[in-house]
Amino acid sequence: MLQVENLNSFYGQSQILYDINFELYKNETVIVLGRNGMGKTTLLRSIMNMNPPDNEGSINFKNLDISKFPSYDIAKSGIGLVPQGRRLFPSLSVYEHLTMTHRKGENNDWTPEKVFDLFPEIARRKNNKGTDLSGGEQQMLAIGRALVTNPSLLLLDEPLEGLAPVISEKVIDTVNLLKEEGITILWVEQKAVFIEKVADRVIIIEKGEIVYQANTQEFIENKEVKSEYLGV
Numbered sequence: 671m672l673q674v675e676n677l678n679s680f681y682g683q684s685q686i687l688y689d690i691n692f693e694l695y696k697n698e699t700v701i702v703l704g705r706n707g708m709g710k711t712t713l714l715r716s717i718m719n720m721n722p723p724d725n726e727g728s729i730n731f732k733n734l735d736i737s738k739f740p741s742y743d744i745a746k747s748g749i750g751l752v753p754q755g756r757r758l759f760p761s762l763s764v765y766e767h768l769t770m771t772h773r774k775g776e777n778n779d780w781t782p783e784k785v786f787d788l789f790p791e792i793a794r795r796k797n798n799k800g801t802d803l804s805g806g807e808q809q810m811l812a813i814g815r816a817l818v819t820n821p822s823l824l825l826l827d828e829p830l831e832g833l834a835p836v837i838s839e840k841v842i843d844t845v846n847l848l849k850e851e852g853i854t855i856l857w858v859e860q861k862a863v864f865i866e867k868v869a870d871r872v873i874i875i876e877k878g879e880i881v882y883q884a885n886t887q888e889f890i891e892n893k894e895v896k897s898e899y900l901g902v
């Protein structure tokens with residue numbers, strides 16, 4: 671579904687990502703782990719061709735090189751981003767967040783109403799400003815806003831940040847449900863604690879380079895890798 675080849679990313683003169691190569695297969699959930707500042711957000715921004723960073727290399731999505739597409743065309747081609755920190759719009763209501771980006775899907779259309787069925791917590795607050803919601807509700811809205819673009823690939827940037835354990839569980843359950851619906855997931859995260867509940871494969875990024883790729887079971891059993899790169 672996605673092939674990233676020889677991706678190098680730069681903020682001005684500073685190189686952040688070095689020769690990144692990996693593939694995502696349809697319907698798998700892959701977690702990219704890395705400590706603070708290792709380049710995880712930069713990787714997602716590069717896939718979306720958001721500026722900054724500047725990128726070199728190729729990114730193929732469903733056999734199309736999207737690396738030079740503007741971000742809105744990448745979104746249209748079927749990649750949805752749930753950004754770090756949610757980045758909701760202070761002037762928009764919950765409902766407006768969902769209607770503004772709704773783009774009709776081919777089969778199983780994610781409408782604002784379907785998002786409300788998934789997250790009744792935010793349905794009750796549809797006329798409130800998005801930024802007035804609790805942290806957990808804001809994360810649900812941020813996921814909903816990406817879903818109404820009807821993505822086949824969803825990029826999640828540390829979606830559990832600042833959430834209570836019970837809400838984190840709900841987000842993890844939601845991601846598993848989306849996988850059942852056929853959505854491919856690329857999730858970047860600092861901590862590996864929940865990984866066996868959701869991931870098929872794990873990639874570790876260290877100072878902008880991929881230093882490890884394995885299936886989840888192999889990763890869980892590999893204490894050396896965990897302590898070397900994640901300090902756990």
Ligand SMILES: Nc1ncnc2c1ncn2[C@@H]1O[C@H](COP(=O)(O)OP(=O)(O)OP(=O)(O)O)[C@@H](O)[C@H]1O
Pocket residue numbers: 681684686704705706707708709710711712713722754860
């Ligand atoms: N706009 C920017 N301009 C210059 N440097 C940046 C910019 N954004 C990020 N960086 C630098 O790029 C590096 C990678 O940052 P990035 O946000 O991708 O890391 P991360 O792994 O997502 O970290 P975190 O877990 O803290 O979100 C860091 O050294 C950061 O300081």
